[in-house]
Amino acid sequence: MCIECPAALATDPRAAFPTFVRHHQDLVYGLARRWTRDAADAEDVAQDSFLRAWRAIERYPPERIRELHTRGWLARIVRNVAHNRARDAAPAHATLEDAPEPVDPEARTPVATLMRRESARTWAARLAQLPDRQRIAVELRHVHGLSYAEMTEALERPVNTIKSDVHRGIRTLRASMEAADDLELEVAR
Amino acid sequence: MNRPRTLEEARTMVKAMRETAERAPDGLADAVLAELGMADGYAEVDGPVDRLYVAWGPDGVTAVERVGDPMGFETEVQLRTGRPVRRMERLPARLARQVDRQLAGDRQRDLPVDLGTLTSFEQQVLRTVMGIPWGEVRSYAWVAREIGRPRAVRAVGSALAGNPIPFVIPCHRVVRTDGHIGEYGAGGPEAKREVLRTEGIDPDELEALADRGIRYLGSDTTGIYCWPSCHHARRITDAHRVTFRTAEQARVSGFRPCTACRPLEGAVFAA
Structure with missing residues (x-):
């Protein structure tokens, strides 16, 4: 994590912000993807979120910047920006077609890459089946690795309801996995 | 096929989900930083005659050129700054306002210009020229005198010919010491006359006076x-x-x- 970032930002915001943006761009874009229809939309939301973050940092006194819980704070900004943009549009989420194709630098062979990618696609599609609230909760927790404290800040909801959303989401995911396994077993038989 | 009932299986599931995270597209951070004036970008603005490319970096405006050859402009800017420059929709808001006003003749004393790659003499010349009011002209000898190098008239001419930020730094407002309009790095003598006309100056009238x-x-x-x-x-x-x-x-x-x-x-x- 970027432990030194808030401190650096508090000391010299203008000098530290470029590093801050580069450090958090994957998180912010990934989060933007959670609340947007497509990649282009997510890119716009991510950019706007950073601009908004900068405007806030410009306004904040150093002590407030130093105390920022960066990831939760950024997640809340992304969520607000995305919601504002999509206020009139129907909520959208990933489908199997535009599910992500993450590139894993650890994959050593093309076959391994392919299998991982396939698994990621399957998972993205499974996540997409969840009700929005559970999906977002599971994604923030397990895709982006936010803590419950960070999620509380991001989602502006009590921690208990967030936890229950995550648990219910996970239960549904398991059920869908099991169903898929059963289907495979049937086919194999 | 296993079902994720054990801890190990739960871990596998979490790992699989982690892999659905996407990386930010190339250039996302650069676009954000350029928009904030913290990285190099360029965009089009309305100039006195034509549209202009205005490039900027963390230290201010780095280059200006008439709109035409974006690749050529990018290459030139990169050569000068040593940093990649990214095409943007518009200038950072504050800079956009300042450039707009400066081009309209409202002198912007705090408009940042990045002359970092130039010699201190060239920088002095260009900063002095920035102070020549809209709608007025001065001579090369005047600039030389202003910077305390009265004999360096020719060197002033060379410094202005190499002005990387024309229009914003109004080198078109510097004319020959004999009163004739003279050469212009950003498009030749006729272009210089054209720009001066937009500022309410009649170059023919000035030259007629000089001829007398x-x-x-x-x-x-x-x-x-x-x-x-x-x-x-x-x-x-x-x-x-x-x-x-x-x-x-x-x-x-x-x-x-x-x-x-x-x-x-x-x-x-x-x-």
Whole structure:
């Protein structure tokens, strides 16, 4: 994590912000993807979120910047920006077609890459089946690795309801996995 | 196929989900930083005659050129700054306002310009030229005098010919010491005349004065003499206008130089 970032930002915001943006761009874009229809939309939301973050940092006194819980704070900004943009549009989420194709630098062979990618696609599609609230909760927790404290800040909801959303989401995911396994077993038989 | 009931299986599931995270597209951070003026970008703005490319970096405006060849412009900017430059929709908001006002003739003293790659002499020349008011012209000798290098008139000409930020740094407002409009790095003499016309200057009239040997105009009511394009000189009515061929002539006639346009002074620069 970027432990030194808030401190650096508090000391010299203008000098530290470029590093801050580069450090958090994957998180912010990934989060933007959670609340947007497509990649282009997510890119716009991510950019706007950073601009908004900068405007806030410009306004904040150093002590407030130093105390920022960066990831939760950024997640809340992304969520607000995305919601504002999509206020009139129907909520959208990933489908199997535009599910992500993450590139894993650890994959050593093309076959391994392919299998991982396939698994990621399957998972993205499974996540997409969840009700929005559970999906977002599971994604923030397990895709982006936010803590419950960070999620509380991001989602502006009590921690208990967030936890229950995550648990219910996970239960549904398991059920869908099991169903898929059963289907495979049937086919194999 | 296993079902994720054990801890190990749960871990596998979490790992699989982690892999659905996407990386930010290339250039996302650069786009954000360029928009905030913290990285290099360029965008089009309305210039006095044509549209202009204006490039900027963390330290301000780095380059200006007439719109035309984006690749050529990018290459030139990169060569100068040593940093990649990214095409943007618009300038960062504050810079956009400043550039807009500067081009419209409202002098922006805190408009940042990045002259970092130039010699200190060139920087001095260009910063001095930034102070020449809209709608007025000065001579190369005047610039040389202003920076305390009165003999470096030719070097002033070279520095202006290499102005990387034309229009914003109004090198078109510097004319030959003999009063003729002269050369222009950003498009040749005719382009220079065209830009001056947008500022309400009639280049033909200026040259006609110069051809008659007239360098300065004075007012017999104030006893002050100016460059012909100085806004004070333009207010002198026909009945009170006095013309001078040299600063020395003005001095001998009892006139003092205008403190706004600071014409060359008699005796020292009576050329």
